[in-house]
Amino acid sequence: MNTQTESLPESCLSIIQSIQNEMGKVIVGQKHVLDRMMIGLICNQHVLLEGVPGLAKTLIVSTLAKIISAESSRIQFTPDLLPADLTGTMIYNPGKGDFYSRKGPVFTNILLADEVNRAPAKVQSALLEAMQERQVTIGEESYPLDDPFMVLATQNPVEQVGTYPLPEAQVDRFMLKILVDYPEREEELAILRAQRKLSSRPEADSVCTVEDIKSLRQMAEELYMDPKLEEYIIDLIQATRHPEQWKLDFSSYIQFGASPRASIFLSQAARALALLKGRSYVTPSDIKEIAPDILRHRIILSYEAEAEGRNADWIIARILETVPVL
Secondary structure, three states: OOOOOOOOOHHHHHHHHHHHHHHHHHOOOOHHHHHHHHHHHHHOOEEEEEOOOOOOHHHHHHHHHHHOOOOEEEEEOOOOOOHHHHHEEEEEEOOOOEEEEEEOOOOOOEEEEEOHHHOOHHHHHHHHHHHHHOEEEEOOEEEEOOOOOEEEEEEOOOOOOOOOOOOHHHHOOEEEEEEOOOOOHHHHHHHHHHOOOHHHOOOOOOOOOHHHHHHHHHHHHOOEOOHHHHHHHHHHHHHHHOHHHHOOOOHHHEEEOOOHHHHHHHHHHHHHHHHHOOOOEOOHHHHHHHHHHHHOOOOEEOHHHHHOOOOHHHHHHHHHHHOOOO
16 A cells, blocks of 8 residues: 555454444543554554543553453552562572562553553663563563553653653653543533443443454555655654754753654654544644654753743644644
8 A cells, every 4th residue: 555546444444443432432532542542552652641640541541452352461650669560570499499480560462551650760661671672681581572562651740749750761662642631521521420320330342353453553554655744754853953944933942852763653653643534645634633742752841941831732833833844
């Protein structure tokens, strides 16, 4: 599939629609979040969700794992968590007089890292190897992780007590950073009524398999993207590093621009978004729509930006308004 004239297979559209319908049974509203979760799943990349407690972040993750019939694990990150609690450890066998490896909960398809920014640095380092290398080292031996392997991490805003900013190297491994906001009035009313009786809470069913997700991944990789759009992506990333080249006046607000990983992820995510919309090609609107979720955690702001109340989303909006599509 390399032209705009070819259409998507009906089986592909059916899988996407089935997943979206099942998610809608359990999750009220939050369409933006659900679509971004689907993009991360299709691209086999990691997703970071940020929001205050009580916004159904954990429910979204657990529901997604059930729908695709994938193995999932949940780890509650706490200040006293140890790397071995995540990856596993060596256990001494007194009968044989040797050690054997006991694998930790990271050996799964979908790992829910709940409140990931409450754990110490050593745990974050252990998670970093799993996210980047898709393997885990226990003792002197390395073990590959399953395919797909996806970390869906939730974090509370850094301003809350007991939270710590994640290392930049780790944050960069997340394809998307999704901001989970409060529901609208009518959505919250629907949530209230749905939760009135514990016995009648809606539950999602498994509607596809891991192999179906892999087929969606291959389909997204083959979607057509015009070479000019690839150049547009590079220009957007360059504008985070050298805004003055586009006569943007906030160079002093940016300490570090987006990494090269941002351009790779932006290209992959735009293809996945086009797939969700039922198209076999990428448009500029796909890139603009997904860009904030790709870039907001990759732009390191200066103290001046923080002092003047400017955040990464404001900078991204200015860039999208200014940088032209070739």
